[in-house]
Each structure stands twice: as structure tokens, then as C-alpha cells.
Amino acid sequence: MLEISQISCRLADGGDERSCIEVCTREALGILRCRRADIERVELRRKSIDARKKSNVHFTLSALVHLASEVDEADLLSRLSDRDRKRVRAVDADDPSFPAPVQDGMLEHRPVVVGAGCAGLFAALTLAEAGLRPILLERGDDATRRTEAVGHFNATGALDTESNIQFGLGGAGTFSDGKLNTGTKNPLHRLVLKTLVEAGAPRDILWDAKPHIGSDILPDVVTNLIARIERLGGTVRFRTHVSDLLLDDEGVVSGLILDGPDGRETIAATHVVLACGHSARDVFEMLADLGITLQRKTFAMGVRIEHLQADIDRTLYGSAAGHPALGAAPYSLVAHLPNGRSVFSFCMCPGGEVVAAASEQGGVVTNGASMHARDGRNANAALLVNITPEDLPGNDPLEGVRLQRACEQAAFRAGGGEYRAPAQLVGDFLAQRPSTGPGRIEPTYPRGVTWGTIDDVLPSHVVDALREGIPLLGRKIRGYNDPEAVLTAIESRSSSPITILRDRQTCISVSTPGLYPCGEGAGYAGGIMSAATDGIRCAQSLVTSTGDAHIR
Structure with a gap:
């Protein structure tokens, strides 16, 4: 498969997917000097706006060219002009994917993910895809009730401190446009974008240089992600606040104390992904009281x-x-x-x-x-x-x-x-x-x-x-x-003022085995994309730590 970049597209050509693919196909045929039958399909990979010259505002595109099976890719590349060789490269066709279900061993307790923001959702989804049936805890409401709580606050000034712009399904990102552009490069970004599209996000986030979903669409997207986690065996509990983290005599995570709709309860847990978000100040205070290593940032x-x-x-x-x-x-x-x-x-x-x-x-x-x-x-x-x-x-x-x-x-x-x-x-x-x-x-x-x-x-x-x-x-x-x-x-809430220190390789707290600090609240992300990829990374580390385990 070949990637062709720096394809110019006029505004008059239209900016929709079909029009951009037509422009990219014409460019591919010209650059590669091949027949239309040699190309199986063209996939739009990136679209950005070039407004450096106000007299010539246009789109710049890149595309993936999937060649017919009988076409010799190396031969096409060898025939490129020196100028075009800088714009064409061979690329791997495989996008990253969630881990396959693990097969052997067992965990005594199901893993727990605290917080259903971007990091928590993707951590829970990764664990669910691995067959580990996570328990996902969210202090706020589901998307419907959360939207109602936000509307009620806007109209009356009556603040629900557990369900608002900061807390509830989707986290702070749900009501802040859903911007997905990021300054970092991570192979997992493609997996996050494809997962969001599968959950109902617009397809243009797959190629837009500055993708966004919109606060009117995001509630449905995160609701569909929850449904996927539950179909895979996960359990999602709303209005469930973690009031304490339990440690054994050696300082290892052993459980959680929860305050939920039915009162207080204690659950056993030895693997906890903490994706509480940057506004969970009571959680930060709880961690400090427990002596878990925190650092200013x-x-x-x-x-x-x-x-x-x-x-x-x-x-x-x-x-x-x-x-x-x-x-x-x-x-x-x-x-x-x-x-x-x-x-x-x-x-x-x-x-x-x-x-x-x-x-x-x-x-x-x-x-x-x-x-x-x-x-x-x-x-x-x-x-x-x-x-x-x-x-x-x-x-x-x-x-x-x-x-x-x-x-x-x-x-x-x-x-x-x-x-x-x-x-x-x-x-x-x-x-x-x-x-x-x-x-x-x-x-x-x-x-x-x-x-x-x-x-x-x-x-x-x-x-x-x-x-x-x-x-x-x-x-x-x-x-x-x-x-x-x-x-x-x-x-005042653009980012977390603390870091919950963790090991760079394992993502486990440096002071507390079994605790996986994750996402913006823990100090390891700065937006939807980086939070989602950090959630995947922490969950993958957890899966690895189980020794290829599954839940009984």
C-alpha cells in the first residue's frame, strides 16, 4: 500500500470525502503512471486547510492507495520522478487493534476502572475486549441524566456536585466540543478514532487534521461505548463514588469503599485503574492521606x-x-x-x-x-x-x-x-x-x-x-x-495540578502495587486523544501483568 501526500484540492472541488477521493485518485494515476484498473481503492487519510496565502485558500490532502493484487508496488516506486518520490512512500496496511481475549490463568477479582471519562472508557473497553469483564465506576450520571443536570444548573444555579460539566459519563470532554487534534504521534490514535466512529462519531474525524465530534453528538457516542463494554461482559455503575482505597499490610491495593445509590459497600479489588479526571480533588486528598506518592506539576x-x-x-x-x-x-x-x-x-x-x-x-x-x-x-x-x-x-x-x-x-x-x-x-x-x-x-x-x-x-x-x-x-x-x-x-481546570507517580513501563503507582494512575487526572494526558491512548496503554499493561489471565 502506498501513501501519497501534498495533494492540493481547491475549495471548488468540495471538501467532502467523495470529492477528496476523486482528487486523490486523479493525482495517484498521474504520479504512479498506472491504469485505473491497477488501483483497487483510494482511502482519504488526511485533510488540512492551507490558508497561508489568503488569495489561494485550499485543502492539502494525503491518501492511501490500495493497489490491485497483481501490481508490483516496487516497480511503481522505481518509476517515480525525483520530485514525486518525496511524496510517495510504502506503508504498513495494519492499524493497531485491541488485545485479543486472554486464554490462560485466572484473576481472583475483576479489575476495576474508576472514572468514565476518555481514559476510563478506553481502559475499560480494552479490558473488556481482553475478556477481563471490568467494573467501571462513575461518580456522575449517564449521558441523559447528566445533560439534564447541566441544563438545570444553567437555568437555576442549582449545582449537582456529582453530575456536571466535570463529572459524569464521558468526563469533561463530553461538553467541551470533543476536539481530537493532538500534538503527539501515537499509533493508537487510529484505533481511538475508528472506535469513536464505530460508536457514532462522524467519519470525517478519520482524516480531518483538526477533528472534532461536537457536544451534541458526544453523549450518544459515549453511551454507545458503554453499551459495547457491557456486551463484552463489563459492568458499569453510575452515581458510585469511591470514598476510600483499601490497602493490605504491605501497601498493596486490596479493595475499594464505594458510596452508591444503595448506600456504602466494600468491594475486593487488586487491579484498579484510577482515571478520576483532573477535577476529582477529594480523590487527590484521599490519596495524599494514604501516603500514595504524588508530585506537583x-x-x-x-x-x-x-x-x-x-x-x-x-x-x-x-x-x-x-x-x-x-x-x-x-x-x-x-x-x-x-x-x-x-x-x-x-x-x-x-x-x-x-x-x-x-x-x-x-x-x-x-x-x-x-x-x-x-x-x-x-x-x-x-x-x-x-x-x-x-x-x-x-x-x-x-x-x-x-x-x-x-x-x-x-x-x-x-x-x-x-x-x-x-x-x-x-x-x-x-x-x-x-x-x-x-x-x-x-x-x-x-x-x-x-x-x-x-x-x-x-x-x-x-x-x-x-x-x-x-x-x-x-x-x-x-x-x-x-x-x-x-x-x-x-x-482553572485545563489540566491537573498533580501527578500520581507511576512506573514508566508498567504504569503502576511507584508506591502502591495494583494501582494504575491514568489519564488527565493522574497527570499523564492533556486532551481526549492522549487520555484515551493512556487508558489503552494502562489497560494493556494490566492485561500483561495478569500473566495472560482471565476472570473465573
């Missing part, structure tokens, strides 16, 4: 910034803005400051809205979301500054959690209660004066905003960096420092 805090999506589109796509094949323009920005700090965008949501993401009483947290169509009026993104371990006092690994909580509570007070968020216009923020209301950009935060200043709800070095960095970002995207752009505070 760099995390980030800041605000959500909103612009008109049409303005972003025009800046990035020029006269092509609004073309139906392009959709809403995304961006990714960073400004490096002279003092060594950086200001950077994260979780950019084209045509989306700012969401109310609190999980604790009396704290305001923001995040962003888009529906699959990305057809909202505003663009929003987190605008963040790193908090390093050196920025925190003392040496307690939970100090970052305390800082997050203190800032969230300050934002709650500045918003005036009822989970209203403090907001300020960019022009006023840069001029260090309070805002009294919006300009042409209406904030989308559903609980409403309180206009004023945001300086007092974030660490001073974060405020200073934002004030210095926003004008620099305006040089990269014209109008990014629009005086009427809206800053809504605070974005």
Missing part, C-alpha cells in the same frame, strides 16, 4: 476570550471566509514573553459558547464547547498562563489544588453569587479600568456575567502576563486584541 490558569467568529474567519481565511467547505476557523496561539512566561490559547471552540463548569459549591469555573456544526456567533478559547511548582508556596503536592479553589471562590464572589462570572472587555482590561457592559460581542456564559475587573480573581503573574501577551497575540491574528472582545473568568 505545571498546570495553567486564565480566562475565556470571546470574539465574533466572523471576524476570526475573515482574518484567517480572507475572501474565502464563509465558504461552506471551510466552516468556522479555528486558531492556536502562543506569545512568549521576555520574562520567560508564555500566554497561550487552549481548547479553542469555533462557533461555540463559554460553559459553566463548576463542580464545587461556591466556585466559578468556565470552559468552552461547540456543537458539531460550529455555527454559533462567537469564537471562544481559553487564554492561559502556566503555574509552575516554583510559583507555589511550601512543598505540599496539593498546593495547586488549593490555589485553583481559592481563585474559583474569588471569581464566585466577584460575580456576585449564583455562579455568575466576572467579565471585562479586553480594552478595559488593558487600560486597567472596570467594564460596565458589553460592546458588539455578547458573552455566552449561561449563568450570566458581572461586569467589572478580573485582576483580583487570578494570581498576579497570570494577570500581568495576560496584559502583556494579548497585544502580542493581536500581531498574530489581526483584531485579537479587539477592545470589545470579552474576557470571562476563570478558566
Whole structure:
């Protein structure tokens, strides 16, 4: 099988799968100088938008060419011109797959996965595919009830601390657009994407350079993943909170204490994948009390910034803005400051809205979301500054959690209660004066905003960096420092402030045999794709540790 890259596709050719495959097929026939009958099929592998020249915005494609069985691949490659040889390469046809069911041995207890976010779902699915019938525990609700809880909070301000934007089936990713682009390369990414498509995600995530699912589709996707786990023998329990981890006299995992719909119970467990998510602060505190090895890590805090999506589109796509094949323009920005700090965008949501993401009483947290169509009026993104371990006092690994909580509570007070968020216009923020209301950009935060200043709800070095960095970002995207752009505070949950230390090879806690820290909450992922692949990796390690075992 051959991969051909750097295939140019005009917007007029259309951006759908069929049109792109037609373009790739014509290119393959020309480059390989072969007959149509020599090609069994062409598969679109990647599609990206090239907008470097605003007068020539187009797609750049790559494709897999499956040759007919009688065609000599080596002969075709030998006939390539020097220029084309750089664009064509032979590739392996095999994509990674889940482990086959194990055959021999036995485990005394079924493995347990704590948390049904991206990492937990894929860990549980991997264990289920291996025949190990995992027990998957989720403190929040299933997708339907969780959606109802989020809607109720948005409408009334009555927060369910166990089922919200952070907790529930699918984790924080379910209500944050479902962006699947990642800066890392991992062979397992293809397996994750194919699994999501099988569960109902749109097929274009298989080739889009910046794939996303959409917060309107994700609830059905994660529900279908749960159904697959259950068909394979797994058990899924919602509204089940892990209140304690039990260790034997040698410090090895022996069980869990659970608080569920039917009260408190204890279950035996010797293999626990802990995929609790970055907001499970009570779990972090429990681990610290047990003496499990934790470490501070760099995390980030800041605000959500909103612009008109049409303005972003025009800046990035020029006269092509609004073309139906392009959709809403995304961006990714960073400004490096002279003092060594950086200001950077994260979780950019084209045509989306700012969401109310609190999980604790009396704290305001923001995040962003888009529906699959990305057809909202505003663009929003987190605008963040790193908090390093050196920025925190003392040496307690939970100090970052305390800082997050203190800032969230300050934002709650500045918003005036009822989970209203403090907001300020960019022009006023840069001029260090309070805002009294919006300009042409209406904030989308559903609980409403309180206009004023945001300086007092974030660490001073974060405020200073934002004030210095926003004008620099305006040089990269014209109008990014629009005086009427809206800053809504605070974005504090972009990543976990701790790492639960584990062995690099086995993924087992360095202090606690039987415990597999996993995903964003444990400090080993930074988005849906990296969390899902980490879940697979931890589960594969668990399968290996059983000595090719199965459950009785």
C-alpha cells in the first residue's frame, strides 16, 4: 500500500470525502503512471486547510492507495520522478487493534476502572475486549441524566456536585466540543478514532487534521461505548463514588469503599485503574492521606476570550471566509514573553459558547464547547498562563489544588453569587479600568456575567502576563486584541495540578502495587486523544501483568 501526500484540492472541488477521493485518485494515476484498473481503492487519510496565502485558500490532502493484487508496488516506486518520490512512500496496511481475549490463568477479582471519562472508557473497553469483564465506576450520571443536570444548573444555579460539566459519563470532554487534534504521534490514535466512529462519531474525524465530534453528538457516542463494554461482559455503575482505597499490610491495593445509590459497600479489588479526571480533588486528598506518592506539576490558569467568529474567519481565511467547505476557523496561539512566561490559547471552540463548569459549591469555573456544526456567533478559547511548582508556596503536592479553589471562590464572589462570572472587555482590561457592559460581542456564559475587573480573581503573574501577551497575540491574528472582545473568568481546570507517580513501563503507582494512575487526572494526558491512548496503554499493561489471565 502506498501513501501519497501534498495533494492540493481547491475549495471548488468540495471538501467532502467523495470529492477528496476523486482528487486523490486523479493525482495517484498521474504520479504512479498506472491504469485505473491497477488501483483497487483510494482511502482519504488526511485533510488540512492551507490558508497561508489568503488569495489561494485550499485543502492539502494525503491518501492511501490500495493497489490491485497483481501490481508490483516496487516497480511503481522505481518509476517515480525525483520530485514525486518525496511524496510517495510504502506503508504498513495494519492499524493497531485491541488485545485479543486472554486464554490462560485466572484473576481472583475483576479489575476495576474508576472514572468514565476518555481514559476510563478506553481502559475499560480494552479490558473488556481482553475478556477481563471490568467494573467501571462513575461518580456522575449517564449521558441523559447528566445533560439534564447541566441544563438545570444553567437555568437555576442549582449545582449537582456529582453530575456536571466535570463529572459524569464521558468526563469533561463530553461538553467541551470533543476536539481530537493532538500534538503527539501515537499509533493508537487510529484505533481511538475508528472506535469513536464505530460508536457514532462522524467519519470525517478519520482524516480531518483538526477533528472534532461536537457536544451534541458526544453523549450518544459515549453511551454507545458503554453499551459495547457491557456486551463484552463489563459492568458499569453510575452515581458510585469511591470514598476510600483499601490497602493490605504491605501497601498493596486490596479493595475499594464505594458510596452508591444503595448506600456504602466494600468491594475486593487488586487491579484498579484510577482515571478520576483532573477535577476529582477529594480523590487527590484521599490519596495524599494514604501516603500514595504524588508530585506537583505545571498546570495553567486564565480566562475565556470571546470574539465574533466572523471576524476570526475573515482574518484567517480572507475572501474565502464563509465558504461552506471551510466552516468556522479555528486558531492556536502562543506569545512568549521576555520574562520567560508564555500566554497561550487552549481548547479553542469555533462557533461555540463559554460553559459553566463548576463542580464545587461556591466556585466559578468556565470552559468552552461547540456543537458539531460550529455555527454559533462567537469564537471562544481559553487564554492561559502556566503555574509552575516554583510559583507555589511550601512543598505540599496539593498546593495547586488549593490555589485553583481559592481563585474559583474569588471569581464566585466577584460575580456576585449564583455562579455568575466576572467579565471585562479586553480594552478595559488593558487600560486597567472596570467594564460596565458589553460592546458588539455578547458573552455566552449561561449563568450570566458581572461586569467589572478580573485582576483580583487570578494570581498576579497570570494577570500581568495576560496584559502583556494579548497585544502580542493581536500581531498574530489581526483584531485579537479587539477592545470589545470579552474576557470571562476563570478558566482553572485545563489540566491537573498533580501527578500520581507511576512506573514508566508498567504504569503502576511507584508506591502502591495494583494501582494504575491514568489519564488527565493522574497527570499523564492533556486532551481526549492522549487520555484515551493512556487508558489503552494502562489497560494493556494490566492485561500483561495478569500473566495472560482471565476472570473465573
